[in-house]
Amino acid sequence: MSRSHSSKRYPIPFDLHPYLVKNGWEFIDDIIWQKPDYSVKNRIGEFMQRRKPLDYKPNAVTEYLMVYRKETNKLIDWNIRSYDKETIQASRVPNGFETTNVWKIEPCFDKIHSAVFPAELCKRVIQYYSFKGDLIFDPFAGSVTVGETARALGRKFFLTEKEATYFEYMKSKEKPCLFEKEATKFLTLNEFIESTLNLSTGGIN
Numbered sequence: 137m138s139r140s141h142s143s144k145r146y147p148i149p150f151d152l153h154p155y156l157v158k159n160g161w162e163f164i165d166d167i168i169w170q171k172p173d174y175s176v177k178n179r180i181g182e183f184m185q186r187r188k189p190l191d192y193k194p195n196a197v198t199e200y201l202m203v204y205r206k207e208t209n210k211l212i213d214w215n216i217r218s219y220d221k222e223t224i225q226a227s228r229v230p231n232g233f234e235t236t237n238v239w240k241i242e243p244c245f246d247k248i249h250s251a252v253f254p255a256e257l258c259k260r261v262i263q264y265y266s267f268k269g270d271l272i273f274d275p276f277a278g279s280v281t282v283g284e285t286a287r288a289l290g291r292k293f294f295l296t297e298k299e300a301t302y303f304e305y306m307k308s309k310e311k312p313c314l315f316e317k318e319a320t321k322f323l324t325l326n327e328f329i330e331s332t333l334n335l336s337t338g339g340i341n
């Protein structure tokens with residue numbers, strides 16, 4: 137906020153992990169997105185001059201992308217066998233795939249949202265961890281790059297976002313496509329809860 141405030145970092149993935157597991161999600165992988173030094177906030181400047189211990193604040197060039205699936209006692213192989221041949225063929229991961237969990241990708245910027253995922257990051261994670269037709273859930277939708285990439289790669293998506301400004305932003309970005317079987321639905325939390333109640337009582341939505 138100002139020079140009199142300390143520049144604290146917050147370990148979001150570590151904080152969220154126990155909640156996700158408690159709510160029926162199984163951890164699969166942590167992908168480390170590595171950004172170029174020049175693209176991140178400079179935190180090390182002061183330390184470089186004074187070299188005082190505790191003043192050390194490295195430039196944070198990485199972000200975690202955590203991959204989970206719905207908890208199941210089935211093996212991944214069982215999952216793979218449940219797809220038909222055409223889907224397996226159409227979902228084959230192209231050459232040039234990542235071989236470690238550290239992925240170097242240039243960041244991208246957006247006029248409205250301050251923390252956008254690059255499409256390339258979303259593309260890789262969706263191609264490596266899902267088949268065509270699968271449902272991708274991004275609980276922190278933001279500028280919806282995950283949703284847009286999922287759609288472009290033939291996957292379905294379910295997104296949640298808590299900030300009304302970004303919810304309106306994603307609505308404004310939607311361009312209805314005549315060839316889509318189903319239009320994207322945008323629901324407030326109350327509308328969503330109501331729609332699930334309608335479904336469970338056999339109502340039509």
Ligand SMILES: C[S@@+](CC[C@H](N)C(=O)[O-])C[C@H]1O[C@@H](n2cnc3c(N)ncnc32)[C@H](O)[C@@H]1O
Nearest residue numbers: 251252253276277278279280281282297298299
């Ligand atoms: C880094 S952005 C996500 C980028 C995004 N996944 C993309 O595809 O570009 C994180 C977003 O999570 C949202 N967020 C934070 N806490 C949330 C919560 N509890 N529920 C839903 N959204 C939340 C923030 O408002 C922000 O827009």
